[in-house]
Amino acid sequence: xxxxxxxxxxxxxxxxTDAFALLLRxxxxxxxxxxxxxxxxxxEAEDVAQEAFIKAxxxxxxxxxxxxxxxxxxxxxxxxxxDRLQKRNRSDRVLPDAAVQSLAADGEMDRVQLHLSIEEAxxxxxxxxxxxxxxxxxxxxxxxxxxxxxxxxxxxxxxxxHTARMLLRKxxxxxxxxLP
Amino acid sequence: xxxxxxxxxxxxxxxxxxxEERRQAEGHLKNCPACRKLLNELVEIQGGIRDAYxxxxxxxSLEERVLSALKANRPSVPARxxxxxxxxxxxxxxxxALALFxxxxxxxxKFGSVLLSVVRIFLYAAGSVLGSxxxxxxxxxxxxxxxxxxxxxxxxxxxxxxxRLGRETx
Numbered sequence: 001x002x003x004x005x006x007x008x009x010x011x012x013x014x015x016x017t018d019a020f021a022l023l024l025r026x027x028x029x030x031x032x033x034x035x036x037x038x039x040x041x042x043x044e045a046e047d048v049a050q051e052a053f054i055k056a057x058x059x060x061x062x063x064x065x066x067x068x069x070x071x072x073x074x075x076x077x078x079x080x081x082x083d084r085l086q087k088r089n090r091s092d093r094v095l096p097d098a099a100v101q102s103l104a105a106d107g108e109m110d111r112v113q114l115h116l117s118i119e120e121a122x123x124x125x126x127x128x129x130x131x132x133x134x135x136x137x138x139x140x141x142x143x144x145x146x147x148x149x150x151x152x153x154x155x156x157x158x159x160x161x162h163t164a165r166m167l168l169r170k171x172x173x174x175x176x177x178x179l180p
Numbered sequence: 181x182x183x184x185x186x187x188x189x190x191x192x193x194x195x196x197x198x199x200e201e202r203r204q205a206e207g208h209l210k211n212c213p214a215c216r217k218l219l220n221e222l223v224e225i226q227g228g229i230r231d232a233y234x235x236x237x238x239x240x241s242l243e244e245r246v247l248s249a250l251k252a253n254r255p256s257v258p259a260r261x262x263x264x265x266x267x268x269x270x271x272x273x274x275x276x277a278l279a280l281f282x283x284x285x286x287x288x289x290k291f292g293s294v295l296l297s298v299v300r301i302f303l304y305a306a307g308s309v310l311g312s313x314x315x316x317x318x319x320x321x322x323x324x325x326x327x328x329x330x331x332x333x334x335x336x337x338x339x340x341x342x343x344r345l346g347r348e349t350x
Binding site: 017020021024025028029031033036037042046049050053054057111114115118119122133134136137138142143158161162165166168169172 | 189222225246249
């Protein structure tokens with residue numbers, strides 16, 4: 001963790017909202033992408049991201065290890081997404097839209113189709129499997145870091161990622177008649 | 181896929197195998213087209229996921245929403261410090277009153293005893309006058325009674341009027 005980030009976290013811990021605004025600017029993309037990846041709905045993802053940052057600001061004074069800030073923030077958003085998915089009715093599932101819209105505007109329809117297939121396949125995974133794939137492939141955490149964030153055994157993380165990818169492969173092959 | 185390395189292909193892709201496991205996996209992949217195909221498919225999927233979600237940008241309103249919510253929830257002045265500030269002028273006034281009393285206390289005590297003597301003399305004189313004039317005293321008592329009854333009636337009328345007003349408005 002760089003010195004600047006450490007300083008911002010220290011100040012934000014003492015209630016400095018300007019320092020927290022800098023943290024917010026740095027992490028809002030990651031937090032929002034995680035929420036969107038889990039919920040596949042822009043409005044809900046924004047609500048959860050907002051809730052996660054407010055929870056983080058209020059909980060910061062209790063965070064003992066400032067170097068653990070990133071994984072701590074990820075744990076907050078992961079738990080919020082998980083809770084929301086538990087409450088959500090399965091019939092309320094929405095189609096992916098954010099990535100598709102930005103690419104459609106660029107005229108990249110082949111990639112739009114691929115992204116649609118991937119997001120649809122992702123939405124068919126269980127929340128546990130989706131979470132593992134997002135943490136690994138979207139956010140780039142190692143298996144050990146994921147185990148710490150989700151409070152799981154390393155073997156469970158390894159197995160979840162493997163199972164999730166095999167399920168995604170199955171879905172993609174079924175949808176496209178084989179991967180491109 | 182018995183005899184293949186399906187179970188560890190994901191971990192191989194993520195570089196999460198031990199040195200020994202990695203060597204075994206690479207040895208197998210060289211000679212097994214099925215496991216190589218699986219690995220290539222997983223590489224495609226991983227790349228597709230990264231690409232799909234990296235295009236997802238946070239809404240511009242998010243930062244403003246969070247900061248506004250934080251400002252709205254922040255208490256303007258903590259209650260404890262407000263009470264502390266209130267205690268300062270009260271303490272100062274109390275100390276000032278004590279100092280003033282210490283300075284002029286002896287004069288106040290003399291003035292009080294003189295005032296008490298004057299009141300005692302006045303009461304004694306009034307008692308003597310009333311005792312020597314019984315007709316005047318009886319008149320005075322009757323006038324007092326009339327005054328008290330009159331005052332009572334006026335008070336009763338005054339107390340009764342708001343309730344009437346209340347009933348009219350409702």
